[in-house]
Amino acid sequence: MNAGVARQGNRIFATGREARLAVRNGIHRGQTAGIAPGFVQANLAILPKALADDFFRFCQFNPKPCPLLAASEPGDPRLPTLGEDIDIRTDIPLYRVWKNGEPVAEVPDLKDVWRDDLVAFLIGCSFSFEEALVEDGIPLRHIDDGTNVPMYRTSIQTQPAGPFRGPLVVSMRPLKPADAIRAVQITSRFPSVHGAPVHIGKPEMIGIANIMKPDYGDPVVVKDDELPVFWACGVTPQSVIAAVKPEFSITHAPGHMLVTDLRNSRLAVL
Incomplete structure (x- = not known):
């Protein structure tokens, strides 16, 4: 455990799934740096289906800031390629809800705002x-x-x-x-x-x-x-959302990521 994590008081979990369950059950609500050592964490951007194809191309055109790890089907909160039993509506400690390019709320889950036309994009994290x-x-x-x-x-x-x-x-x-x-x-x-x-x-x-x-x-x-x-x-993507001003979108609050089941070591290229 690094000193920064110790000072923040973050609990340490053995796997990404353990960390997600702690978030889902309200046990962990803080930032996610270091809470599951060795496991990939991901940034989040959620957009209506009407904008999803353009945002997918935006990620392809801008792989340095937006290295796309996975995208969901419209209305489906699952991301099976990133981990067992992921529910993107509940598994991030803090979400930021945007309307017309302005953040209007930060919420601990998306149960009250989820829509059948939403597509979740998960982007690699530093x-x-x-x-x-x-x-x-x-x-x-x-x-x-x-x-x-x-x-x-x-x-x-x-x-x-x-x-x-x-x-x-x-x-x-x-x-x-x-x-x-x-x-x-x-x-x-x-x-x-x-x-x-x-x-x-x-x-x-x-x-x-x-x-x-x-x-x-x-x-x-x-x-x-x-x-x-x-x-x-x-x-x-949050900067871009502020510039594009879509009528509705969701991101993670900075520092509050999705912890996946992927191993960091698997992302390294030789």
Whole structure:
């Protein structure tokens, strides 16, 4: 268990299914970083069927921020390729409900808002490559501090698909130069969970005016002997939803993911 998880008081579960059942039964309601070591976690975007084909193409066009792990059938809350007995209506600790591109509520389940025309998209999460970085001895400050990773909307535009377009969101981890080089090598092996960084150093070059004021998550200090390293982030769909303004959509609340039955080690490419 890492220090960040210990400080947040997260319980540790032996499997992804155990973690999901704890969420479903109201035992765990916090962030999901580290709660089931070794198991893949996923970002969530739920959209009406009328927009599903365009969003699927958006994920295909933008595999760095939106590496698609699975999509449901319309109205079906199950995702059998990601795990036994998954119910996307109950198995994430906190959901964010959107109307016309604005978040209107955060809810612990979707029982009251689920519709027969909704399609769930599950997108790879950086928690998978973070585990590999920590195992290699690379310190991650937000984990050590017990906070959420800082995330920023950038001036980099995603590749449009139908109505879906908008800025790329990145997550940032400050690293010493030697660790940054090693992090590029390690995360390049995980293309289905964002892969290698999209930018290193000089945040102003990608439209970030103040690195201590993230758009999502919590600020972390970048020390004089460190470089800010930026990865494409699975919160990008939330930025796009805010730009596209669909009449109804659902995402996870940042840091509150679906824990799957997939193993992180299975996502690594040699």
